[in-house]
Amino acid sequence: MKNCNNISALLLLSLLGIQTAVAEEATKSSEDWLRSAQNPLAPVLSVPLTYTHHGGADNGDVSIGSIQPIIPVSLGEWNMINQLSLNFIGTPGVVTGISELPEPFPGSGVAGLADTNFTSLFTPVSSGNIYWGVGPTFVFPTDTLLSDTEDRRSRELGSGKFSVGPALVFVVQPGPWSIGLKSRQIWSVVGNDSRNDVSQLVVEPFANYNLDEGWYLTTNMDTVANWNSSSDNRWTVPVGGGVGKLFALDNYAVNTKLEGYYNAVKPDYAPDWSLNFTLQLMLPDLY
Template identity: 75%
Template sequence: MYNYKNVIKACLVSLVSIQSAFAVEDPQNTEDWLRAAQNPLIPVLSVPMNYTLHGGADNGDVSIGSLQPIFPISLGDWNMINQLSLNIIGTPGVVEGIAELPEPDPGSGVAGLGDTNFTSLFSPANSGIFNWGIGPTFAFPTDTLFSSIEDRRSRQLGSGKFSVGPAAMIVYQPGPWTMGFKTKQIWSVLGADSRESVSQLILEPFANYNLGQGWYLTTNMDTIANWNSHSDNRWTVPVGGGMGKLFNLDSFAINTKLEGYYNVVRPDAAPDWSMNFTLQFMLPK
């Protein structure tokens, strides 16, 4: 059983430690870094690392650590914004309503590498305060146990299917605000016949309000629909938010944020709440 109070305390201590170690030197440059950190469609190389704890499910808590590098490619008047997501998952058994586990397989709990996701968005270059992008998204069945790649319990870590579908994003950044919406839909097209097919929609409205000196308020409410589930157990709808702080280190920056959400709509076997901590390294162009 995870002690979520200790996890939250550790995240807060890390945030304070980073703040005391680095000072913001250039407010204008800090604003530019914040705009890039909060808008994935701005072509800046960054490496977000995210830890999420989903708590309150009947079977127990699910812990997910994700490495999510964003690497843009310039194509003249267009940018191709690519994001890879590698997910290390610890699950106690069947827990529903989690994006990384669209069709969980029965079991007694495992830890290891889950499915790998890749999204590529084509976005116009130099589009000012309004950005948009559209492109494909993929989910690869890379679920593997740390202890053994042959153990069938690794099925609990992923869908067992190769899935593909469309993705889109819009971002608007007037003044201190960053507001946007991301969405993607995947359908399974290849994989083990013994596994359930995947049809999952993710809707991600998000907003940030910058307070100055690198501080900001944030919300990113990932709403999930697993269409193959019964209508009473299809949707996960969270409500919540958090606070972030960007540390301007001149030639690069570190963005941090701590968030908490409560699922006001959820499947029967889903968690009640989630909290996550993000550490994002912003690299120069």
């Protein structure tokens, strides 16, 4: 009887050990998903869906819905992280200080497909906590015709120019933190002669602090400079942040976050504030 009791005790301890190991593995998996979601250079196939509402502009509010699939490609010791951004905009007319509308066009309001952005970042494969990537970024004038004259209301939804420039991303992930900087500069190279040239810098410092059970605090301040504008109407500098929650579901995850920002510095006809909601479906690592 004593031996049976000893065997039962050993079995119970084994089961408890297995359950503890499973729990630790699940926690570790959730943490890995969270670190990947907060690292723009992670080689994870994902589809972020973002809705942004800009409020308080003189001409009215602007709504932007974006589909931004991230497609990593393995190149041996390097990864190429590709992001396509399809933007659907509803705008009342001239609203400045928004990265998706670098040179807005006057109008009475329209909604539809805006310019399309494509960025490829080349980043070395690394198992550490420091990541960097550099590459080209392109803006395609999918909202308008590349002709000398424009007779469509959709011209209000973009710049009317094909633009290109460099992009840079830097990320560090010490402990519960994910901190980094995303930056891109574009210049127009060809397009409708009746539209203004584009020279726009977008700098996005971001920080995330991870809490328990997939919750985290976040800030991602989308700072914009339109260099062709006058010095007192050039910069848009937001301040703010939000909260996020990641749901790890077997071999994929869903990342959600809600953010709010106030434009501490803004040009004329720019919105006073913005509210963002992101839903990101993340699939297993490809490599």
